Amino acid sequence: MGVCVCFVTPWRCLVVLSLRLLFLVPAGAPVQSGDTSPFNRVMDNLTVRQGDSIALRCAIDNQMTRTAWLNRSTILYAGRDKWTLDERVSLQLYNNREYTIKINNVQVQDEGLYTCAVQTNLHPRTTIVHLIVQVPPTIMTISPDVSVNEGANVSIVCLATGKPEPVVTWRHLSPIAQGFMSEEEYLEIPSITKQDAGVYECSASNEVSTDIKKVQIIVNFPPYISDAKNLGVAVGQKGILRCEAIAVPTAAFEWYIEDRRIFSGFNGIQIQSKGRLSMLTFLNVSEEDYGNYTCMASNKLGNATTSLILYETNEPTSSTLVQEKTTSTKYAILRDVGAAQDVKSVGAGSQASACLLLVLCVQLLLKF
Structure with missing residues (x-):
């Protein structure tokens, strides 16, 4: 361990020396028998999305004499004093119960172990936080639109980055594709047909979000007569x-x-x-x-x-249509006249039958 030489701010050298002595005790050292203090445990992982903010909390008590937050071997805060030049890091809370710092606009390089070191009258205690940074997927490389002749072999590619590693899926956006889907970065289409033409959608997905881009495949083919x-x-x-x-x-x-x-x-x-x-x-x-x-x-x-x-074709002329209409009208008139005559005949026959019945009744009465 080197010697601290200070001319302007000797108190900073004292803090550095104290912290160096403090971190001679390995992080995560075994807890002594009967010691149930929360300071000697490794905290659960903390997960944050890239660009979001995160608060790193550390429980303390009134017995502490010195405190510090470190990222690996870099001191972020010593007590209330800020040591890092990173403007995104700030002290959020510092009292006799909690020692909390905040990191704004978290980036991938912020991922790693963070240590809260507390010096007490008895011995140093540490709390370790493992910060995990999730990154939304980004499609970095995708094939341009393709124009090929029918029967050719086609290969298109879609490469994406992100954390966790994204799943890349190809989908053919066509009614006749019947749910075509491929979970591969490289999509191979051997002996392409006209039915394979259209728009292909590449989606890269992870726990954070989804990125989507599209490729159009044009399939050239000779003409065929569809209707004549x-x-x-x-x-x-x-x-x-x-x-x-x-x-x-x-x-x-x-x-x-x-x-x-x-x-x-x-x-x-x-x-x-x-x-x-x-x-x-x-x-x-x-x-x-x-x-x-x-x-x-x-x-x-x-x-x-x-x-x-x-x-x-022999289509009917206008004079033929007039003649057919006149004939049809005459036929309808004759049919109506015949029907009327039939009704009159039925009426006359009914009257004659009634007279004959009356004569027969009179003759029967005269006999008696």
């Missing part, structure tokens, strides 16, 4: 052939009749393509428009084609 139907239209009417194709990137459409490509404006035909759908519109169908049409959807990965037929 034949159409029947009468001459002079408007008709629309529809062709729908799903592809990534979005498909470009071309229309053909036999081997000839059709462009918008050709023979009064209009072509409109937007997103998945392309429409071939005939504003006034003629006999020459009927036939077999081909829709082709293509992107950089391939193409798909389908055939659609525009055929003639």
